Amino acid sequence: MINKIATLGGYIHEYQKSVANPQDFWSQIAESFYWRKKWDRVLEWDFKEPEIKWFINGKLNITENIFERHQFTRGDQPAIIWEPNNPKDDNRTLTYFELFTEVKKFANVLLGLGIKKGDRIAIYMPMVPELAISMLACARIGAIHSVVFAGFSANSLADRINDAEAKLVLTSDGGFRGSKITPIKEIVDEALESCTTVESVVMVQRTHTKVNVKDGRDFWWHDLMNYASDNNKAEEMDAEDMLFILYTSGSTDKPKGIVHTIGGYMVYSAYSFKNVFQYSDGDIYFCSADIGWITGHSYIVYGPLLCGATSLMFEGIPTYPDAGRYWDIVDKYKVNQFYTAPTAIRSLIALGQEFVENRKMDSLKVLGTVGEPINEEAWHWYHDHVGGNKCPIVDTWWQTETGGIAISPLAGIIPTKPSFATLPLPGIQPIIVDAEGKELPGKSVEGNLCIKYPWPGILRTVYKDHARFKKTYFSSYEGLYFTGDGVKRDEDGYYRILGRVDDVINVSGHRMGTAEVENAINEHPLVNESAVVGYPHPIKGQGIYAYVVCGELSAGGEPGITDSIKKGVTKIIGPIAKPDKILLVDSLPKTRSGKIMRRILRKIAEGDYDNFGDISTLLDTSVVEQIVERAQNKAQN
Numbered sequence: 026m027i028n029k030i031a032t033l034g035g036y037i038h039e040y041q042k043s044v045a046n047p048q049d050f051w052s053q054i055a056e057s058f059y060w061r062k063k064w065d066r067v068l069e070w071d072f073k074e075p076e077i078k079w080f081i082n083g084k085l086n087i088t089e090n091i092f093e094r095h096q097f098t099r100g101d102q103p104a105i106i107w108e109p110n111n112p113k114d115d116n117r118t119l120t121y122f123e124l125f126t127e128v129k130k131f132a133n134v135l136l137g138l139g140i141k142k143g144d145r146i147a148i149y150m151p152m153v154p155e156l157a158i159s160m161l162a163c164a165r166i167g168a169i170h171s172v173v174f175a176g177f178s179a180n181s182l183a184d185r186i187n188d189a190e191a192k193l194v195l196t197s198d199g200g201f202r203g204s205k206i207t208p209i210k211e212i213v214d215e216a217l218e219s220c221t222t223v224e225s226v227v228m229v230q231r232t233h234t235k236v237n238v239k240d241g242r243d244f245w246w247h248d249l250m251n252y253a254s255d256n257n258k259a260e261e262m263d264a265e266d267m268l269f270i271l272y273t274s275g276s277t278d279k280p281k282g283i284v285h286t287i288g289g290y291m292v293y294s295a296y297s298f299k300n301v302f303q304y305s306d307g308d309i310y311f312c313s314a315d316i317g318w319i320t321g322h323s324y325i326v327y328g329p330l331l332c333g334a335t336s337l338m339f340e341g342i343p344t345y346p347d348a349g350r351y352w353d354i355v356d357k358y359k360v361n362q363f364y365t366a367p368t369a370i371r372s373l374i375a376l377g378q379e380f381v382e383n384r385k386m387d388s389l390k391v392l393g394t395v396g397e398p399i400n401e402e403a404w405h406w407y408h409d410h411v412g413g414n415k416c417p418i419v420d421t422w423w424q425t426e427t428g429g430i431a432i433s434p435l436a437g438i439i440p441t442k443p444s445f446a447t448l449p450l451p452g453i454q455p456i457i458v459d460a461e462g463k464e465l466p467g468k469s470v471e472g473n474l475c476i477k478y479p480w481p482g483i484l485r486t487v488y489k490d491h492a493r494f495k496k497t498y499f500s501s502y503e504g505l506y507f508t509g510d511g512v513k514r515d516e517d518g519y520y521r522i523l524g525r526v527d528d529v530i531n532v533s534g535h536r537m538g539t540a541e542v543e544n545a546i547n548e549h550p551l552v553n554e555s556a557v558v559g560y561p562h563p564i565k566g567q568g569i570y571a572y573v574v575c576g577e578l579s580a581g582g583e584p585g586i587t588d589s590i591k592k593g594v595t596k597i598i599g600p601i602a603k604p605d606k607i608l609l610v611d612s613l614p615k616t617r618s619g620k621i622m623r624r625i626l627r628k629i630a631e632g633d634y635d636n637f638g639d640i641s642t643l644l645d646t647s648v649v650e651q652i653v654e655r656a657q658n659k660a661q662n
């Protein structure tokens with residue numbers, strides 16, 4: 026079992042140990058897992074190449090570390106508590122024993138469908154226990170899962186299926202979200218029209234929506250499980266074999282397939298879970314994220330289950346049937362640790378105090394946030410009204426690429442400060458650099474956040490595109506992993522994340538690449554070109570502001586065109602990418618070399634119409650005046 030850090034002194038000691046001798050440090054933690062064969066060497070790395078390998082030649086299966094390892098001590102303990110969308114429907118609890126049985130059975134189903142070690146499987150499912158079962162069954166047989174958030178469009182799903190060359194899609198008939206039903210299988214059918222690698226589809230029956238069943242390709246989960254044996258021996262995997270691919274948006278081009286490998290991810294997700302949330306045996310832990318994002322992978326499924334925790338999984342949304350739903354769940358199950366996104370907190374604040382006031386929530390010990398900076402107002406509301414002034418808030422900074430939480434308080438151990446992610450976890454060595462990559466001297470500095478030494482959870486590559494991996498993360502500053510975030514460190518050495526410094530927008534805690542949204546807008550037949558920037562949004566953190574050039578139509582502000590652009594983006598990417606504001610303009614501010622000066626567009630989107638700094642490199646400065654005029658007119662109307 027992983028030892029928990031228990032005091033501030035303990036943290037300082039562990040941190041120093043992790044920097045002085047990282048390999049010994051991680052090797053000791055890795056020893057607490059079950060390896061079929063121990064590693065020969067702990068770490069090989071080169072950030073210039075770049076190449077990173079942890080626990081070299083170690084052999085294991087991550088599911089043996091969840092199930093076989095806990096079988097005798099925790100068989101009857103709930104592993105997953107599942108709360109349905111509608112509170113009146115039956116909930117489900119799967120003990121470790123029951124979850125193990127389901128995973129073994131579904132692993133056999135996968136084998137029966139001809140899936141082999143190394144095959145890729147796309148999972149496009151709502152938040153039902155079968156989603157977690159699917160991931161673990163893949164891991165059991167050595168298949169690589171690629172979970173796609175079920176809010177993405179058919180087009181985005183197809184892109185991800187094609188990039189991963191998935192052989193199988195695991196999905197459901199439909200999904201419940203509040204009062205709506207999403208036609209999940211219909212979206213899969215549409216996606217599959219442009220996919221050639223998929224041989225089979227397995228559907229969970231959730232909403233009983235009528236679906237197309239393609240003979241020989243589509244199967245019902247329950248039919249296949251009826252005949253599946255629960256006898257399954259886990260495949261022996263190498264520590265550096267791929268565990269999963271998870272696509273995330275970048276500043277350029279299409280989403281990248283972030284690759285995590287088994288050994289390092291296992292050690293890091295479990296270690297960070299236990300320490301950040303200070304999980305104790307018997308606690309009920311609830312993370313409200315969707316498993317379609319990294320937070321759900323690391324802190325609903327792998328981290329908690331590797332620690333033998335009880336992980337609560339919620340199918341629905343925070344406002345159904347009313348804005349007190351999270352708090353009802355906390356009371357219903359006596360949740361001890363609750364982990365959510367600042368955007369959810371802000372939207373609940375906006376809906377009124379009464380929803381939080383008439384719930385008890387006295388079981389809570391720890392609150393967490395993730396995905397975006399938390400503003401002080403939301404922090405205090407969360408602390409006072411949800412946590413009853415007694416729960417530490419862990420503001421956890423990390424990324425799909427880091428695999429697990431990298432900078433965060435350890436609950437109750439590292440003193441918190443609103444809007445600061447505070448200190449690095451043991452094993453994480455942050456460094457703040459200027460634009461040239463020079464380390465900024467002193468404690469209290471502001472610059473670009475890099476990490477100078479590998480930790481076990483770091484991504485290993487971008488799927489099928491190692492060159493992009495190198496370019497995105499290791500080329501900005503030689504020898505350093507660049508996070509893409511700006512950061513400020515104060516006199517206490519505390520880190521405050523300032524947000525992305527690249528062309529990525531953080532919308533409701535989700536990453537959107539501006540280029541991706543622009544490409545979707547440009548698909549509109551009337552659009553000539555566009556530029557997308559983020560702007561401060563009271564609920565979402567950042568909203569999407571699109572400047573769109575539609576030739577002659579821009580001048581007249583053609584009614585209806587903005588609506589059809591929004592619809593188009595929703596169809597191409599999904600509702601999360603829908604621009605909040607669209608301004609039709611005659612042209613975009615470009616430099617003489619043809620580059621769009623986004624800095625100006627960001628200012629205008631923020632409502633700042635004057636402070637543009639040096640614009641002498643612009644080809645035509647009158648463009649800025651025109652845009653300002655149009656933005657001002659729009660703001661007044």
Ligand code: PRX
Pocket residue numbers: 273319320394395396397398399420421422423424425426446508509510522523524525531534535536
């Ligand atoms: O900009 C940072 C922001 O979210 C980005 C990572 O996004 P993603 O890979 O989708 O993962 C989100 C969940 C881990 C980061 O580069 N971010 C994440 N956590 C925080 C944050 N910004 C400020 N404070 C945080 N706690």
